[in-house]
Amino acid sequence: MKVLSIFGVTKSGKTTVLENIIGELRKRGYSVASVKDIHFETFAIDTPGTNTDRHKQAGSQLVTARGLNETDILFPHRLSIDEILGFYHHDFVLLEGVDDYNVPKIITAHHRQEVDERLDDSVFAISGVLAEHMEEYRALPVIHALNQTAALVDLIEEKVPRLLPDFPPECCSACGLSCRQLLAAILQSKRRRCDCVLDRAQVTLTVGGRDIAMVPFVQQVLKNTLLGLISTLDGYKEHAQITITMGGEKRCTNE
Numbered sequence: 001m002k003v004l005s006i007f008g009v010t011k012s013g014k015t016t017v018l019e020n021i022i023g024e025l026r027k028r029g030y031s032v033a034s035v036k037d038i039h040f041e042t043f044a045i046d047t048p049g050t051n052t053d054r055h056k057q058a059g060s061q062l063v064t065a066r067g068l069n070e071t072d073i074l075f076p077h078r079l080s081i082d083e084i085l086g087f088y089h090h091d092f093v094l095l096e097g098v099d100d101y102n103v104p105k106i107i108t109a110h111h112r113q114e115v116d117e118r119l120d121d122s123v124f125a126i127s128g129v130l131a132e133h134m135e136e137y138r139a140l141p142v143i144h145a146l147n148q149t150a151a152l153v154d155l156i157e158e159k160v161p162r163l164l165p166d167f168p169p170e171c172c173s174a175c176g177l178s179c180r181q182l183l184a185a186i187l188q189s190k191r192r193r194c195d196c197v198l199d200r201a202q203v204t205l206t207v208g209g210r211d212i213a214m215v216p217f218v219q220q221v222l223k224n225t226l227l228g229l230i231s232t233l234d235g236y237k238e239h240a241q242i243t244i245t246m247g248g249e250k251r252c253t254n255e
């Protein structure tokens with residue numbers, strides 16, 4: 001899954017850029033999904049007094065509004081981007097308004113100053129209102145999302161790698177860089193996505209259907225611990241693939 005973010009100040013053209021990219025990616029046959037980050041403290045799609053709000057106020061921890069044309073699952077708290085992406089299985093996921101996640105980013109802006117205030121190594125293009133006045137800024141392409149949609153999506157196809165992990169540098173530097181530095185190096189065409197050693201992980205872990213990323217040290221500890229037990233069992237074969245499944249405990253009750 002490839003994930004990118006479009007971020008910038010209010011009314012700088014984020015949603016317009018996003019909807020044009022979504023349309024072009026869909027035209028090219030990709031499955032596409034999106035996440036809108038909302039920064040208003042009082043935001044809630046549900047309004048006080050509705051039946052679903054009454055469920056929530058009564059203490060329901062997950063409320064679903066099932067309509068004839070859409071289904072809205074309402075979590076009564078803010079999820080992390082990691083948790084949200086756990087529900088997505090699309091070729092591309094576009095985040096709107098997210099600036100603190102380890103993904104390639106497009107800044108939308110009215111003025112150069114707005115770009116300068118937000119620029120970092122994860123930005124690979126600029127768009128929004130500023131694209132009406134210039135084509136390049138600080139060696140980055142400034143692309144008009146309405147007139148040059150195909151060029152913008154060509155760049156996305158070329159630049160955006162599969163979602164990288166985002167471990168703190170002290171947890172992993174097996175590629176010789178931090179996760180954020182590797183993303184920057186990929187965007188500058190100095191490194192490749194397969195340089196992340198997690199791609200070659202010998203131990204993978206899935207909990208509740210969600211892949212859990214493990215740094216090489218944790219993979220090794222888990223592998224050694226399990227092999228220590230399993231290698232004593234009849235039927236053990238060196239180098240054979242091992243699958244362990246642990247399900248939720250089923251109790252025998254009359255419930």
Ligand code: SF4
Pocket residue numbers: 164165166167172173174175176177178179180182195196197198215
């Ligand atoms: S090897 Fe992968 S997980 Fe480790 S620092 Fe590099 S990008 Fe991050």
